[in-house]
Amino acid sequence: MTTETENKHREASTRETLEGFVPELAGEEELRAALEQAFDYRGDVTLTLKGGEVLVGYLYDRRTGATLSTSLVRVLLKEGGRRNISYSEIAALAFTGRDTAAGKSWEAWVKKFEEKKAAGEKNIGLLPDEQE
């Protein structure tokens, strides 16, 4: 991995969340690194294909081969259905969906619990995210 790629990787990894991040895909290394991050991301991403098609969905798998054309990502589309997309078809990637794993720390739960307990509330609890 080049120093430039390492720096971009570091920039992304030091963000509290990748939500809103649009990585530069200047070369093969950057593309591979960005798609690895997208695989690890618990929100939807937007992929713009070289043919102009725009796909939004959850990237749940990637299979890496020796070349970009033999590597692919597998996406559960937001509008329904699945698509396998070759790395070589991808022109742009954006972390557009909400990061569902971010911002819900244990400490936040303890704080909420203690505040509500002090206020005399009953049946204190966290609720699952609204299913939009």
Next chain:
Amino acid sequence: MGVPVSQMWAVSSYVLKNRLQGRKHYPLVVMLEVLFRCNLACAGCGKVQYPAHVLKSQLTPEECFRAVEEAGAPIVNIPGGEPLLHPQIGEIVEGLIARGKYVYLCTNALLLKEKMHLFKPSKYFTFTIHLDGERDHHDFAVCREGTYDIAVDAMKEAIAKGFRVTTNSTLFDGADPVGVRRFFDTMMEMGVEGMMVSPGYSYDKAPDQSHFLGKERTRELFRQILSNRKKSWRFNATPLFFEYLMGERDYDCTPWGIPTYTIFGWQKPCYLLQDGYADTFKELIEETAWDEYGEKSGNPRCANCMVHCGFEPSAVNHTFGSLDGIVATVKGMLSTYPDAEALEMLKAPRTATGGDPLVQIAAKSATPAETVEATR
């Protein structure tokens, strides 16, 4: 009611058959994750953080049957998410039983009373209730007050109706061994068939990253909990797995032993890690780089894992793999694991070492020394 002889026979004969055939990678249990959505938002869970359209997706009954038939394991575990949220869960369970599978439906039981009519009592079917300990501890661990009472109420009804009911408890740093032992008493008095306890796994997507146990702390905790057992306690686990948790023996992980099927496919390599998905069980077995997982591989994500889904299969392999394993298992079934030092450890004051101990949030007034006597 105990584990039916027919189930013990089904598992034993299945394991022996696979061993005689020289099959290395065979599953004992299939984890059928029918959906990811849940009606709780536990801080220690890394299973439910997905976009809404993923949470709305679910396996069809046909997908479930195909996966289970392909894997061939005699036992199917249905975790989640919360499987009772699946609109066809009754049909799925019925279809699996029709295929001769022993089905354990893992639920937080919040919807159990409402959905119980979907199921029929059967030796092939068990409700496994997620309870992490006594009322205050459980409610705090699952991040919602009132859940313990709802679950226990539903469990009592299920037991009264003749269902097999077991419990599954995940223990994190801060768990009070004295309280866990009291919890065992309560479950046994209630008529629960057997109990499973396992340390939590540090999912990298779980909101709570500070309460997962390291291996040494896990061994210390489980030694205190599982030594000096009451004869009335019944567990839904092999004795050798518990001996592993107590630090009495060492195993490496068998990640293919309890594989997981989800809406994405067969999860590589195990229930806890997500390194990709295979479309078929054959592909999972043949194309996963198994030597990259387990403590001996040096994979840092496996370094502190002692979870049931990887190590119970190792213990079962030991049981059926040698005379020594069979003898040790029989000995374990008959032993109460007397350990004077562990008893002394139970009396020691609890100290916080991994952040706020869960048990101190709603601490009871009794000291460990006062309460330990009641759990002997």
